[in-house]
Amino acid sequence: MAFVMVLSWSRQIYLRFFLDARMDSFLAGHAGAFAAWSGLPRILLYDNLRSAVLERQGDAIRFNPTLLAFAAHHRFEPRPVAVARGNEKGRVERAIRYVRENFFAARKFVDLDDLNAQAALWCAGPAADRPCREEPTITVREAFAREQPSLLALPANPYPCELQLAVKVGKQPYVRFDLNDYTIPHTHVRRVLTVRADPRQVRILDGADLLATHVRSYDRGAQIEIVAHIDALVARKREARHHRGLDHLARAAPASHTLMLRAAERGANLGNITAHLLRLLDRYGAAELQAAIEETLASDAAPHQNPVRLALERRRESRQIPPPVTVNLPEHVRSKDTLVTPHRLDIYDQITGGTDELA
Structure with a gap:
């Protein structure tokens, strides 16, 4: 224009x-x-x-x-x-x-x-x-x-000529404005925020609090992101997965709670221990994992996944059970036993017109 x-x-x-x-x-x-x-x-x-x-x-x-x-x-x-x-x-x-x-x-x-x-x-x-x-x-x-x-003198305070509108944010930390998506902190999803835009920048506010300032894009379907917003979201999801894993472990093997407390006192990587214990839970089952953790806690072994794994192996060998090996078969092997329903033979007569004569 x-x-x-x-x-x-x-x-x-x-x-x-x-x-x-x-x-x-x-x-x-x-x-x-x-x-x-x-x-x-x-x-x-x-x-x-x-x-x-x-x-x-x-x-x-x-x-x-x-x-x-x-x-x-x-x-x-x-x-x-x-x-x-x-x-x-x-x-x-x-x-x-x-x-x-x-x-x-x-x-x-x-x-x-x-x-x-x-x-x-x-x-x-x-x-x-x-x-x-x-x-x-x-x-x-x-x-x-x-x-x-x-001419009239200019007012002391300039008039805000920005475009201002209210936007409703969904569960994703993005604000849709002018056919583009701009990131916001993940702590402000599912709210109604205010967008103030001028020809050069887009500002996103929650009331009087400034949440983000972006360079305005005139593309369509673009995602304009601030790295800190994405990093904070990734860290939050990683933390959420860690807490879900701890809760799952605590329900399946209550002794894992004591093991994780001792590991935290030593400054161990709780996320790494949690991931390994969850894999051991899938391979050996809840009862065996609970027994192995109790054995580890009763010994002088470090509160770590390795003593638990060794205890599980000793218990397996003492009962002469084969190792729990996960076999990942290719798709064509896994699908060879798929149930196939055969057609009735009498429908072939309908296809050939009900005659046994050869063409």
């Missing part, structure tokens, strides 16, 4: 380009023009575009409430032009035609920032050096120097 604002007397032009025509871009264009001119007009004329006028019935006008709030903050009067009254918006239409013919035609640029940088130089250069329409003996630059002191 090309945003063009022109002062009525001096014809000073402000030009800026955006990637969309949303309300936040519309207001950001205003704020950019006011900053470039170090002031603003007392009255702004608008064509009856949706960003300014939501509904109009004759002289009854319903303004966009966001524009009204912006105008109240800057103390200017928004005024729509009359319908089908071309003389009231001729200045803007001539300025747009001037931009199209003298700036945009055959211009090359790398990206949006480059285009806006060129637009700023053009507004301060060739566009300002053209003759002023009200006084052809002076330039637009000289006319603006006379007009600028009569």
Whole structure:
């Protein structure tokens, strides 16, 4: 979207380009023009575009409430032009035609920032050096120097022109905004958060607390991630798996709780011990694991999975039981014993038409 604002007397032009025509871009264009001119007009004329006028019935006008709030903050009067009254918006239409013919035609640029940088130089250069329409003996630059002191002063605090909306987060730590997903801390899932976005960044807040700041993406279906968010989620899932494993062990072999407490006192890797004990539980069963852990605790052996494994092996050998070896067969071997229901032989007569003659 090309945003063009022109002062009525001096014809000073402000030009800026955006990637969309949303309300936040519309207001950001205003704020950019006011900053470039170090002031603003007392009255702004608008064509009856949706960003300014939501509904109009004759002289009854319903303004966009966001524009009204912006105008109240800057103390200017928004005024729509009359319908089908071309003389009231001729200045803007001539300025747009001037931009199209003298700036945009055959211009090359790398990206949006480059285009806006060129637009700023053009507004301060060739566009300002053209003759002023009200006084052809002076330039637009000289006319603006006379007009600028009569502009309203800028407010002390800038108006927040960011796009703001509430988003509902599901069970995944991502916020969907503008067809892209942005990460948030996993501690804030299943909540309603606030997204504040400007052309360069996306901020995600929980009330007044800032949760994340991302570079804004204009792709579709992209995942914009902060590494710390992903690492924290992975650590949380690893911790959850560890606690689930401990609970499973404690239910199957209650003596494992005492073994893990002694291992923790020695500073052992509890996650590694838990994983090995769970594999021993699958191979030997709960009763054998419980007995082996009790034997380990009663001895002077270290609270570790290796003494437990050796105790399990001694118990197995004493009973002359073969080792519990897990055999992973390939798919074609595992499926060879699949039950297949044969067809009845009488259906073949139906296929051949009920005759025994050979073709």
